[in-house]
Amino acid sequence: MSATQQPTVRRSRVLLLLIPLVALVLTSCAKIDPRQVDVDLPVDMPEVKETSFDKPLADLGRMSQVYGKRALIQGKDITDLTGLSQYGFGEIPRDITEMTKSALNAIGGNVVYIPYNPVFINNQVVTGYSNFQGKLIPDIVLSGGITEFDRGLKTHSSNTDFGVTTRPFNVNESWVPGDTISVDWGYGDKDSVARITLDFNLLDFRTMSGVARMQTVNSINVYKALAEKELGFTIFGPSFGLKGTVKKVQGRHAAIRLLVQTSVLQIVGKYLYLPYWKLVPGMQPDAVVIERIRQDYRALSDQDKIAEIQTCLYLKGHNLSVDGRMNPQTREALSSFKPDWDPSRGVQDPELYVELWSSLADNLEQTQHRRELLARHLAADSPVERVAAAPVKTKTARKADTKTDGKVATKRQPAAAPAAKTAPARKPAAAGPTEVAGHGTAPEHDRPAVAATAPSPPPRPETPPEDIAQVARRPLTLGGANFSAEAIINERRMAQ
Numbered sequence: 001m002s003a004t005q006q007p008t009v010r011r012s013r014v015l016l017l018l019i020p021l022v023a024l025v026l027t028s029c030a031k032i033d034p035r036q037v038d039v040d041l042p043v044d045m046p047e048v049k050e051t052s053f054d055k056p057l058a059d060l061g062r063m064s065q066v067y068g069k070r071a072l073i074q075g076k077d078i079t080d081l082t083g084l085s086q087y088g089f090g091e092i093p094r095d096i097t098e099m100t101k102s103a104l105n106a107i108g109g110n111v112v113y114i115p116y117n118p119v120f121i122n123n124q125v126v127t128g129y130s131n132f133q134g135k136l137i138p139d140i141v142l143s144g145g146i147t148e149f150d151r152g153l154k155t156h157s158s159n160t161d162f163g164v165t166t167r168p169f170n171v172n173e174s175w176v177p178g179d180t181i182s183v184d185w186g187y188g189d190k191d192s193v194a195r196i197t198l199d200f201n202l203l204d205f206r207t208m209s210g211v212a213r214m215q216t217v218n219s220i221n222v223y224k225a226l227a228e229k230e231l232g233f234t235i236f237g238p239s240f241g242l243k244g245t246v247k248k249v250q251g252r253h254a255a256i257r258l259l260v261q262t263s264v265l266q267i268v269g270k271y272l273y274l275p276y277w278k279l280v281p282g283m284q285p286d287a288v289v290i291e292r293i294r295q296d297y298r299a300l301s302d303q304d305k306i307a308e309i310q311t312c313l314y315l316k317g318h319n320l321s322v323d324g325r326m327n328p329q330t331r332e333a334l335s336s337f338k339p340d341w342d343p344s345r346g347v348q349d350p351e352l353y354v355e356l357w358s359s360l361a362d363n364l365e366q367t368q369h370r371r372e373l374l375a376r377h378l379a380a381d382s383p384v385e386r387v388a389a390a391p392v393k394t395k396t397a398r399k400a401d402t403k404t405d406g407k408v409a410t411k412r413q414p415a416a417a418p419a420a421k422t423a424p425a426r427k428p429a430a431a432g433p434t435e436v437a438g439h440g441t442a443p444e445h446d447r448p449a450v451a452a453t454a455p456s457p458p459p460r461p462e463t464p465p466e467d468i469a470q471v472a473r474r475p476l477t478l479g480g481a482n483f484s485a486e487a488i489i490n491e492r493r494m495a496q
Helices: 006-027 054-066 097-105 118-127 252-271 287-298 302-315 328-337 350-379 395-406 416-421 433-439 468-472 485-495
Strands: 071-075 111-115 140-165 181-204 210-235 239-249
Touching (some): 097 111, 140 210, 140 252, 210 252, 252 287, 287 350, 302 350, 328 350
Antiparallel strands (some): 181 210, 210 239
């Protein structure tokens, strides 16, 4: 090739490379024009806010019915105690009282939430719209707040760059600024973590003292991250490229809602001594609850222990008599539940009862149905053995009942309270299993065994209709003919 032809060939190569670039510029002229700018906003419909703890909270209410527990809870104002909600650019909310109300009210069952709003109640009384009659008096008060918000606990960043450049093309043209082609690629990311901690405590409403060991301290980590990507080209001097940046921040308010729901589930379940950890996969058993159940079981007599075991087995679907005797049906049911159970030890092992007691939460639908069957048997006038009936209360227990009834701010008829005591079997908690007691009896194959020597019960005196305050205050126990572990817990709390 002659010397005069070489510049022509080089010029042709340059033109071939510039043609795609010129075409790209011409096709994007409309987007380059700064006057032609617009943005489209998405339009979304409102949607129901759902979290992973909505179902566990509702199941906790069902669990309170299955285990026969009830609580009237009032909540104080739950706020940010760190001050960072005011001086931290609003990263966390200042007041989370409404979140706490929603979590408490989502439980249902035998757990009743009573709001704390003295101004509203006082205005109702002043205007004559209402008075204090019929108002429910809470058992406990929930207090607490956001106690920690640690930002930037850990920050991590990384970068990756890559570039390649060709050899010079020796383009000897004055209008070409360079004679190389290069490609550059880069990636970088940065992430950090912060931690939010929420404290809850329970106070006794009557004494305004703290309830021992009834507190929760839970933390949640929240993250934010930044990532960037770059891709650049240089062709004989001119450069162009692409760049993308994304920044994500985990919602602090949404994280605090999960933290509130977790803490409410934990502290209410702990106060009622329920196996609430069964409702959340991966949650560890509560040592406070387990130890309390062991203590109450050890305090029972041998007959009461057998009756308690029989009651739990009945709720799990075994049709047997709750008579406090280790009969063949009870042995067979225990062997079916725990194949390695040693009959020589009987029911003296508290771990056996703890395992059986906590397993009632494995199938709440089944146990709640069996609970309703018990309530129907109690409501029916038949010689069927009184399974899960509350025992005749002692003098101390009667005083406790009087004190408890006095906590309801309502005027009652003089004969109402004594009439209710004459039929303790008809005293379930609000929305409890005996709500269905008047709708007929259970099928014959689901009935507990009839006691061989059980006399026919005397006719029951008619009781006047009870108001919601009376219904909400009634304990519902699991035991057989005597005090059960669940009955002891309820009666002890009422006596205190």
